[in-house]
Amino acid sequence: xxxxxxxxxxxxxxxxxxxxxxxxxSFAQDAMIDYPEPRNLNYWWNFGxxxxxxxxxxxxxxxxxxxxYTPDSNLAFNSVERVMRDVNYGWLLRxxxxxxxxxxxxxxxxxxxxxxxxxxxKEPRELLWMLGVVILxxxxxxxxxxxxxxxxxxxxxxxxxxTNLFSVIPVVxxxxxxxxxxxxxxxxxxxxxxxxxxxxxxxxxxxxxxLHLIALRQHGSNNPxxxxxxxxxDELPFHPYYTIKDLFGLGVFLIIYALFVFEMPxxxxxxxxxxxxxxxxxxxxxxxxxxxxxxxAILRSVPDILFIPSKLAGAICLAGSILILFLLPWLDxxxxxxxxxxxxxxxxxxxxxxxxxxxGTVGAHRPEGWYIVIGRIxxxxxxxHFLILLPFIGWFERPLPLPExxxxxxxxxNGVPVGAAPAEPR
Amino acid sequence: MRRLFPAALGAALLLCAGGAWAQEDAPDAxxxxxxxxxxxxxxxxGSLQRGFQVYNEVCSNCHSMNQLHYRDLAGxxxxxxxxxxxxxxxxxxxxxxxxxxxxxxxxxxxxxxxAPFANAQAAAAANGGAAPPDLSVIxxxxxxxxxxxxxxxxxxxxxxxxxxxxDKPPAGxxxxxxxxxxxxxxxxxxxxxxxxxxxxxxFQDGTKSTLPQEAHDVVTFLTWAAEPKMEDRKRTGAKxxxxxxxxxxxxxxxxxxxxxxxx
Amino acid sequence: MxxxxxxxxxxxxxxxxxxxxxxxxxxxxxxxTIAGNALAVVGAACVAWPLIDSMNPAQDTLAAGxxxxxxxxxxxxxxxxxxxWRSRPIFVVNRTPDLLQTLxxxxxxxxxxxxxxxxxxxxxxxxxxxxxxxxxxxVLVGICTHLGCIPSFMPQANSVGPGWIGGYxxxxxxxxxxxxxxxxxxxxxxxxxxxxxxxxxxxTTIRIGENPPNEADFSLDSVVQI
Numbered sequence: 001x002x003x004x005x006x007x008x009x010x011x012x013x014x015x016x017x018x019x020x021x022x023x024x025x026s027f028a029q030d031a032m033i034d035y036p037e038p039r040n041l042n043y044w045w046n047f048g049x050x051x052x053x054x055x056x057x058x059x060x061x062x063x064x065x066x067x068x069y070t071p072d073s074n075l076a077f078n079s080v081e082r083v084m085r086d087v088n089y090g091w092l093l094r095x096x097x098x099x100x101x102x103x104x105x106x107x108x109x110x111x112x113x114x115x116x117x118x119x120x121x122k123e124p125r126e127l128l129w130m131l132g133v134v135i136l137x138x139x140x141x142x143x144x145x146x147x148x149x150x151x152x153x154x155x156x157x158x159x160x161x162x163t164n165l166f167s168v169i170p171v172v173x174x175x176x177x178x179x180x181x182x183x184x185x186x187x188x189x190x191x192x193x194x195x196x197x198x199x200x201x202x203x204x205x206x207x208x209x210x211l212h213l214i215a216l217r218q219h220g221s222n223n224p225x226x227x228x229x230x231x232x233x234d235e236l237p238f239h240p241y242y243t244i245k246d247l248f249g250l251g252v253f254l255i256i257y258a259l260f261v262f263e264m265p266x267x268x269x270x271x272x273x274x275x276x277x278x279x280x281x282x283x284x285x286x287x288x289x290x291x292x293x294x295x296x297a298i299l300r301s302v303p304d305i306l307f308i309p310s311k312l313a314g315a316i317c318l319a320g321s322i323l324i325l326f327l328l329p330w331l332d333x334x335x336x337x338x339x340x341x342x343x344x345x346x347x348x349x350x351x352x353x354x355x356x357x358x359x360g361t362v363g364a365h366r367p368e369g370w371y372i373v374i375g376r377i378x379x380x381x382x383x384x385h386f387l388i389l390l391p392f393i394g395w396f397e398r399p400l401p402l403p404e405x406x407x408x409x410x411x412x413x414n415g416v417p418v419g420a421a422p423a424e425p426r
Numbered sequence: 427m428r429r430l431f432p433a434a435l436g437a438a439l440l441l442c443a444g445g446a447w448a449q450e451d452a453p454d455a456x457x458x459x460x461x462x463x464x465x466x467x468x469x470x471x472g473s474l475q476r477g478f479q480v481y482n483e484v485c486s487n488c489h490s491m492n493q494l495h496y497r498d499l500a501g502x503x504x505x506x507x508x509x510x511x512x513x514x515x516x517x518x519x520x521x522x523x524x525x526x527x528x529x530x531x532x533x534x535x536x537x538x539x540x541a542p543f544a545n546a547q548a549a550a551a552a553n554g555g556a557a558p559p560d561l562s563v564i565x566x567x568x569x570x571x572x573x574x575x576x577x578x579x580x581x582x583x584x585x586x587x588x589x590x591x592x593d594k595p596p597a598g599x600x601x602x603x604x605x606x607x608x609x610x611x612x613x614x615x616x617x618x619x620x621x622x623x624x625x626x627x628x629f630q631d632g633t634k635s636t637l638p639q640e641a642h643d644v645v646t647f648l649t650w651a652a653e654p655k656m657e658d659r660k661r662t663g664a665k666x667x668x669x670x671x672x673x674x675x676x677x678x679x680x681x682x683x684x685x686x687x688x689x
Numbered sequence: 690m691x692x693x694x695x696x697x698x699x700x701x702x703x704x705x706x707x708x709x710x711x712x713x714x715x716x717x718x719x720x721x722t723i724a725g726n727a728l729a730v731v732g733a734a735c736v737a738w739p740l741i742d743s744m745n746p747a748q749d750t751l752a753a754g755x756x757x758x759x760x761x762x763x764x765x766x767x768x769x770x771x772x773x774w775r776s777r778p779i780f781v782v783n784r785t786p787d788l789l790q791t792l793x794x795x796x797x798x799x800x801x802x803x804x805x806x807x808x809x810x811x812x813x814x815x816x817x818x819x820x821x822x823x824x825x826x827x828v829l830v831g832i833c834t835h836l837g838c839i840p841s842f843m844p845q846a847n848s849v850g851p852g853w854i855g856g857y858x859x860x861x862x863x864x865x866x867x868x869x870x871x872x873x874x875x876x877x878x879x880x881x882x883x884x885x886x887x888x889x890x891x892x893t894t895i896r897i898g899e900n901p902p903n904e905a906d907f908s909l910d911s912v913v914q915i
Contacts, residue, residue: 039688064743081493081562084655086748089739091655092662240684247725248681251674258670262663263465266566271580274567274652275559284612497752536752669735673728680721 031217036235037242038223040406044118045221046249047111053250054104055209059202061097065090069149071195073188076151077276095265101143102268103257105291108136116328117349119337120222126329128215131208133325138205140292140322145198147289151191152273157286159186159194165299168312185279225409226337227402234406285366293363294356295321298382300367301375317379324386331386333394341400344393352385455586455610458642462649466664468657469650474502476629477647480640482512483627485561488553488618490541493562494651497535501654502647509535516540554604556617565645565652580652581645586610588641591620756898758890761826769842771831774897777915778831778839779885781895788844788868789824791854801867802874803881810834810914811884812900812907820869820884828887828895829870833859834914835878840866857882883912 008015008025019025068087070079083090112132115121121129144162148155163180167173182189220229229235236242260268268290272283288296298321302314324331339346355378362375403409461470478499481491496513504512513533518540521528533540543549543557550557559567565580587610595607595614605615622640629635650656754775761781764770769782791797798804806816814822821827833840840857843849849858849865857866865873870882886909888901900907909915 060740064740067744068747078493082747082749084653085493085498086750088742088745088747090743090747091653091659092739093743095659236688241688244677244681244684248674248677251670251677255667255670255674258663258666262659262666265659266569271567271569274563495749495752497748534755536749536755666735669728669732673725673732676721676724676728680725683721 031238032243033237033239035217035238036229036232037221037238038229038406039234039236039241040223040225040410041221041242041245042224043245043249044110044114044224046246046253047107047114049246050107050250050253051104051111052209054100054107055202055205058097058100058104059206061093061100062199062202065093065097066199069195071149071192073151073191073277076149076191080150092261095261099257099260099265099268101146101289102291103253103260104139105143107253108139109291112136112325113353115222116352117339117346118222118224119226119332119334119339121329122226122332122337123329124219125215125222128212128218129329130326131212131215133322135205135208135212136325137322138201138208140295142198142201142205143289143291145194145201147273148191148194149198150273151277153275153277153281153283154270154273154286156186156277156279157282158288159190161286162288163190165315165318168315187279222337223406224338224340225403225406226340227406230405287364290360290364293361294359295363297359297363297375298379301362301372301379303376317383321382324383328386328390331390333391334397334399335394336399336402341402342393342397343400344397348385348389348393352382355381355385452610452612452614455582455590457582458585460581460646460649462646462656466660468660469502469646471503472631472633473643473646474650475504476631476633476640477643477645477650478502479629480622480627480644481561481647484621485644486539486542488542488549488558489561490543490549490558491539491562491651492541492560494539495535496533496537496539498651498654502650506535513537554617558618561648561651563652565649581649583610584648585641585645587616588622588644589638754898756896759895759897760893761895762893767844769844772897774885775909779897780827780829780831780842782827782829782842782868784819784825784827784868788855789819792867792869793818794854797854797867800873802872802879804871806871806881808880808913810881810912812886812904814901814904814907815884818869820871820881822887822889822901826895827869828884828897830883830885830909830915832882832915833861833864833878834872834880834882835859835862835864835876837915838862840864840882844868880914883909883915885909 008019008023008029010016010025015025065083068079068083068090070076080094083094085091087093115129115132144158148159163177163186166177166180169176178184180190181187182193223229270287270289275283287293295318299314299318302310302317304310305313308316334342334345336342339349358374358378359382362371362378365371367375461467461473481489496509496516499509499512500506513535516533516537517530518533518537519528520531523529543552546557565584567580568583569579587608590609590611592607592609595601599607599614601607602615605617606619607614608616622637622644624636626637626640627635633639653659757772757774759770759772759779759781761770761783764781764783766783766785767788769780771778771780773779803810806820811820819827831839838859838861840859843853843858844855845853846855847853848855854867856868857870859865859878862877864876864878866878866882867873870884872878872881885897886900886907887895887897888899888904890896
């Protein structure tokens with residue numbers, strides 16, 4: 001953006017006239033057409049733009065759904081059913097929005113794991129990574145508020161359970177809780193403020209995404225080899241190479257998304273949320289949406305620790321499990337970015353993936369029998385991975401020799417398209 | 427290794443999803459053949475109308491369907507005059523009139539289904555303390571686990587409960603006073619007496635009204651009622667997915683072409 | 690934007706690619722570009738329609754627009770009742786013979802903008818000097834054709850000003866109508882007040898929203914201005 005202003009390449013007089021005064025077109029040209037990307041990005045790099053698209057889909061469908069929704073505890077459930085029945089294409093908008101939350105998280109989780117595998121958080125992209133964690137936190141809050149809006153049994157009791165976490169705050173906990181809820185318990189005032197925040201936060205996310213992109217442009221994308229771009233021979237212009245690759249990935253993604261929206265729209269949700277909220281009856285099992293299950297498992301798995309009661313310790317670990325991601329750039333002491341050149345970390349990475357899935361499974365079940373044991377081990381391992389394994393592996397591990405440059409590595413693997421997953425190095 | 431990632435992700439996702447709703451205290455109701463199951467499943471119009479008859483003559487004495495309106499019955503094949511006639515049989519409270527009084531009048535097609543009780547308290551009081559649940563979305567509210575994948579699970583469960591009554595509980599089961607034993611109901615002790623039996627209704631189209639037939643028809647009706655737009659959804663979905671497949675195919679070709687020269 | 694995406698940069702991008710040869714860039718790429726763009730346009734339109742259509746009246750709103758019946762047995766001569774139909778006020782007036790007479794005086798007709806109801810603001814069966822099915826009963830949509838306010842019912846002579854023979858006066862911008870809803874010249878409102886479709890079920894019940902069985906279909910949507 002800085003430096004000599006580029007001119008837009010077109011003969012269209014109107015475009016040139018506007019661009020001289022308001023350089024929108026040359027900005028788009030710089031950002032989306034000429035923008036140089038490492039030439040070896042694989043399909044895991046599609047998920048950033050997919051996440052951006054999901055944000056747009058959620059905001060657009062959300063704005064139209066809000067035109068039909070009533071944030072009143074007596075009317076909310078019925079207004080959602082009215083959307084499903086009477087509003088033209090209301091069922092479609094709602095199912096896109098409802099499943100969109102799940103698919104947004106799928107995309108973002110893959111995006112995060114990709115960053116962890118290829119060391120995308122490492123110097124000089126620490127702030128890029130941390131802004132990403134802020135986006136994740138905002139998404140979790142938005143999703144939580146959104147889940148409350150249909151005012152079904154899971155909405156109501158999910159809100160009750162999660163807001164009650166605030167009561168662990170010493171001294172002022174109960175006061176804070178009452179203030180958050182706007183009453184003695186979750187009720188009409190809570191619903192109205194959650195709706196307001198659910199509408200607000202996505203636009204905050206848009207803002208942080210903007211910062212995320214500015215930070216990205218500062219040093220450009222990381223790449224599967226994790227080595228810096230050394231010159232134009234290592235790069236390709238964004239258009240047409242990555243536009244077409246992103247679009248193809250988008251097509252595949254939309255097919256899967258459409259299968260859920262049209263063929264099994266309720267499979268990722270909870271049947272109990274089709275029962276209107278009843279403050280006098282707790283459902284037999286309260287589970288959050290699947291994308292929060294690993295964190296829910298951590299919350300429930302922590303026993304009393306010394307003088308800290310289980311409830312407080314669980315809440316601290318829950319917060320810690322996400323906040324720890326902020327420290328990841330410094331916890332990982334390896335001087336090599338990509339797991340590709342890290343013989344030990346490339347296995348440890350999969351252990352933390354499995355660990356998170358184990359936590360997710362534990363979160364979905366009643367804390368009984370083996371689930372308690374597995375939950376505790378998995379919680380322990382989660383923190384062990386970030387606080388102990390990562391720093392130590394960085395010190396002890398002997399990375400493989402790095403290639404001279406991206407283009408050198410690319411030309412050595414003759415015949416293998418750059419877009420596909422690179423073969424294992426010898 | 428890299429290939430394992432998506433596979434593991436998918437498998438683990440399903441695992442989490444499947445486990446989340448498993449209930450252990452009653453067996454899963456056996457799977458039935460439903461005309462509306464599957465990617466392009468549609469409702470059987472005859473079954474829908476018979477099912478409405480069962481609801482109207484039997485279920486509606488205790489269960490409300492607050493999300494439905496008489497006009498919605500156009501979706502199961504009744505015409506305007508038939509709907510007006512069905513609605514006109516009901517008494518609806520309206521008002522206030524010029525004197526400020528509420529009054530009763532015959533139902534209109536724009537009215538909601540008339541509920542049997544004024545409120546949940548009245549419903550509970552008249553039914554031994556357990557208010558009969560609203561049936562508008564009961565099929566969606568009773569889905570379980572991965573059976574729910576195709577919108578199933580809920581219909582099987584409701585069908586199972588309607589057929590699952592046993593005169594005598596198994597030996598050793600302590601059935602509380604005023605409860606009935608049901609094989610598929612969570613906890614087995616259900617407050618609802620067996621609502622259907624052979625010949626409970628006389629079907630207008632001459633279909634023999636056995637208990638399984640009545641249950642099958644009313645479940646078909648309830649499934650439609652839970653989501654009247656289901657056929658729309660599946661039809662639209664087929665078109666959307668065909669379109670996306672074509673578009674993705676073209677994009678794949680374009681991608682191959684663009685990247686052909688890059689090595 | 691199309692110019693940007695598919696104009697010169699496209700070719701530059703290709704030739705920029707290492708090892709790209711300039712031949713073979715021809716037909717297949719062009720075909721794919723055109724096919725891709727065509728599909729994108731179709732897709733975008735299909736995505737936009739549900740969003741747009743969701744803002745149209747929903748099924749319950751439409752159902753609430755069903756005809757309403759009005760009992761006029763207690764409507765005294767010279768009085769007006771107002772009922773709601775499709776969220777709009779409907780005026781029903783019992784006009785006395787005296788009032789009806791004022792509607793035909795040539796000196797008053799000369800002041801009207803559209804005395805013969807030429808503009809489509811009423812069903813065919815109300816296109817007459819009294820703009821109604823039965824001269825005694827006037828049925829109007831009570832919304833000023835200027836900017837949508839509700840005109841006041843002012844039946845008394847001289848109640849609005851000297852020479853006022855009774856009619857409707859809009860408090861917002863001073864538009865005036867006679868007791869058939871015909872607008873006077875020189876006021877902001879351009880058209881007569883609309884007459885909705887209606888019929889007599891019996892001598893004392895009017896159904897708003899339904900045409901008489903032997904008359905041509907008339908929909909309120911077809912009027913020039915509400």
